[in-house]
Amino acid sequence: MPEFGDRWRAGWIVLLADHHAPAFFRVTALSVGHHRRSMGVDRAFVARPSLASRAGVVAGRSAVAVRSSTRSAYVVDNGIKWRALPADFPSWSTVYNHFSEWEQAGITHDLLDGLRDRVRLVEGRTAAPIAGSIDSASVRAAETVTGDTRGFDAGKRVDGRKRHLAVDTLGLVLCFLVTPASVQDRTAARNLLARLRYLCPTVRHLWAVGGYTGSLLDWARTLFGITITIVTKIAGQTGFVVLPRRWVVERTLSWIAQHRRCVRDYERLPEHHEAMVRWAMIHTTSKRLT
Template identity: 80%
Template sequence: MLSCRIPPSEVVAGQACCRLAECHRAPARPRRYPSDTTEAQWATIDPLLPDPAWLTGKGGRREVHCRRAIVDAIFYLVDNGIKWRALPPDFPPWSTVYNYFAAWEAAGITQQLLDELRDRARLRAGRHAAPSAGIIDSASVKAAETVSAHTRGFDAGKKINGRKRHIAVDTLGLMVCVLVTSANVQDRTAARHLLARLRWLCPTIQHLWADAGYTGTLLDWARHLFGITIDIVAKLAGQTTFVVLPRRWVVERTLAWINQHRRCVRDYERLPHHHEAMVRWAMIRLTSKRLIKPD
């Protein structure tokens, strides 16, 4: 049996480590940031993270840093919108945190974590774990200078030079999947790729609501290929100001939730799938917090 590399007296009292605490250096920093996981929040996330390769007999070195510290660092970056190299020194090295972030995303762990948390949140709300209906929408975001020219575009309608994120949510507003494209891609074009991803990740969804940007051949295409019916919720006749429209407000609220995280207000990621990961981590944070709220 392995033991922690620092004396227990140096560990902050009452602070839970991850389930691999006996194999690495235990965290010794106080929980000072609003983005830090609470004990209940971490108790929900920790069991959902995969076992490391060395523990399953696939080789590799033991993990040096606590996984809770890694997740706290990712939450800090997503919530505060800082650069990777600007992570505070009481977190693990930024390169270590980034390597975990990229490896978990490449292995699909980030999406699996989001799926598990969403299913639990739905069960707690008295719904079936697998949703049967949802809403889709998109939002364009400005791109920083770190975003390459071939992955960005100009949204003429919103007058935004950057990327566009397309999301699908359930009827509670919990995200199912996200797709990032250049901002000049039309909604009905990107929706074909989004629906293919949605069918793969959540095959139980059979009905969707969307705005008028998803009209045209997409409706017949989705019905014949995936068996998904799409209802268009159009603006009211003569509408010139903001009006809460049935069903559409749910996904618009989710887009607002995402924008509460500064790293998601603007796109800083060189790779589009890393911006997708940032959106997933924003929703992982929100969904895990939702699970620990008292009824």
């Protein structure tokens, strides 16, 4: 795209055929100059050929669409406003429009799923997980978050929203849900498990914290065939102790919080917050392939 000048090379996307996995395309984002530290070098995104076509890589707006959309990771990682994007990026409205288009088309969903499957294969696992963990974390909300989508978590004393996550045994996100912080874990878990059953029907066992006790255990086993094991604290435990299985999903929550845009919730709609979390995990998961 010569009309954008040489400095745009920092965001060009190069498609490379992966000979070890012919069913995938390997999309490598080249980062140079002063963006090297924040975006990384040779960051790999793995997508199916059909996904690449939907993303605009194969035809039409290929360079602009993918370059603009991957700039969303810059916003999430650095926690800046859309209008504060660096001057040598595409205009903030172009980046946001492609960000919105990818979300509406479900491209980021498929991209994250493709990355997770590839990481599992590299780690010697099957692409489809059969076990995982669930947990939640409350996040303080900024004044931009509307009152009807936020709540107060009395246990954590947090006014904002809550992220409910289901991850595999490697800590890679299978699905997640964003609710007001006032929603109890066992209540939101029903919607989370329904989403998990639809997206990852192979999952048969989950580990969870004590907040998921009660009728939820029988409900999940009867309706979805998923058994849930509660990992409780050690008797007499004081201070921080790494508990079996629970640490996996807690580590994933910390991965998300390492992205500045996800430290607090600035999004007006829960769907927008889910999009930010999804890009945070795309950024995190892709690093495990490089």
